[in-house]
Amino acid sequence: MKNFTAGFVAPFILLPLVVLVYFALGMADTRCDVKPTAWESAVMKPAVRSAVKRKAANLSAPGTATEDSIIAGGKLYVMGCMGCHGEPGKPFAEDHANYPPAPQLPHVGTQYSEPEIYWIIKHGIRMTAMSAYGPFYKEDQLWSLAAFIRRVDTLTPVEIQSIQPQKH
């Protein structure tokens, strides 16, 4: 029994040490344009999803979004998000520049609810290219962006038309 306990405790010291050495020696690849292993993605993606669901659980939208605020959110999307997340009405083009790649929202949509999208835009996602936009947008802008992104894969052609920047 004494040996079993010693054996049980040993990996709690050894494994973190092995992980530290692995990273400190530079064995982890940093390149965005080289795909990481499947198990790494399989562990990290659900970790982000469940963190968003847990942390944003207490938020609720200030009300049902009006068509006007969805369009206003769409205009913000065109200005601030489209560069990485894709343009509504255009063919799919995967983001090969970043890892994790920026999801091409007009094509894949999102599984997150409006409060969760609001939370992500406001705080960003650590260790991705998604930065925090809290300092740049007002609350109502964040919510209308969230309402728009919730619907970004099911826009009508008229809606797509109405979010285009005005030509002067």
Place this chain on the structure above:
Amino acid sequence: MKTFLEGFAVGTLVLILLAFLFLETGRVDIRADVAPSPWTSSFLDIATHASVRRNAPSLQSLSSNDEQVLVAGGKLYLNDCAGCHGEPGKRSQFGATFYPPVPQLAQTPTRYNEAQIVWIAKHGVRRSGMGAEGNSYSDIDYGCLAAFIRQISQLPPHVLAAINPPPPAPVQSASPDQSDVKK
């Protein structure tokens, strides 16, 4: 000895399971606007530096004292990098909203050599805001850019003068235009 190994195997499994549970039940803070512990930050920083040093090829750098090289690199930098990495004498507010925060190159000079800078710009840095620029630059452009970034905190005044005023704003920026947001 046999019971030690049994204990070791069970301990390993339990540890992996605990780590997995911690991750998959959403207990990790993922907010980019809240810094993790200094311990985590410096660990990630060390891992990234070590990986770049290990993996980046050593290339012959351009003659980086050539002022034409610096000016050419500076123009590329102001167009494509300054939005997140800051300008000489001016930090980028946008770059501060990422985690890991975007290095403000003019304030905190890079520890990488030119070949490593080229490698980072070309391939990006995984799990950060640094995208891979890939074929968007020629090798010569990459060389100029790296020479400029290497010396950004100690540029000769006439190089600074030559790259200012910056060329018109890039076609499309990932950052929301703050002047528009305020309207």
